[in-house]
Amino acid sequence: MAPRHNEWAFEIANHHDLKMGQRLVLLALAHHRNKSTGKCYPSLETLAKLSNLDRRTVQRHLKSLRDNGVITIEERFHSNRQLSNLYGFPLLN
Numbered sequence: 001m002a003p004r005h006n007e008w009a010f011e012i013a014n015h016h017d018l019k020m021g022q023r024l025v026l027l028a029l030a031h032h033r034n035k036s037t038g039k040c041y042p043s044l045e046t047l048a049k050l051s052n053l054d055r056r057t058v059q060r061h062l063k064s065l066r067d068n069g070v071i072t073i074e075e076r077f078h079s080n081r082q083l084s085n086l087y088g089f090p091l092l093n
Contacts, residue, residue, distance in 0.1 A: 006030060008092055012070055024051035025061040029071065029087050040087040041076065062087075 009030040013023040028050035033040040047062075048055045065071045072088035 008089075012091055016068055016070060018065075018070075021051070021053055021057060022061045022065055024053065025058055026065060026070065027051075029089075033087075033089065038089075040089070041084045042087075043084045 006027070009023075009026050012018075013026055018026065025047060028042065028047045029040055031050065032042040032046070042050075044055050044058055047053075047058045051058060053061070062071070062073060066073050070089075070091060072090055074086040074088065076083040076086055
C-alpha cells in the first residue's frame with residue numbers, strides 16, 4: 001500500500017467519524033488499491049480476513065461507506081457469474 005493511500009484512509013475515517021469496523025474495512029480497501037490503475041477489487045473474504053471481521057459485517061460496513069459517499073461499489077460479472085466488486089474512492093484526490 002502506498003503511504004498516500006494509508007494517510008488518505010485515516011483522514012477520511014477521522015473526517016467522517018467512522019466507527020472502528022468501518023475504518024478497518026476502509027484501510028483494507030486502501031491496501032488493495034492498485035497505485036498505477038486505481039482499481040480495487042478484493043473479495044469479501046479477503047476484506048474479512050484483513051479486517052478480522054465476518055463476511056456479513058464487512059458487507060454492512062461496505063454499504064455504510066457507500067451510503068456516506070466514501071466509496072463506490074460496482075458489481076462485476078463475467079459469463080453471468082458475479083466476480084468481486086470494483087471499489088472506487090471518489091474522495092481521493
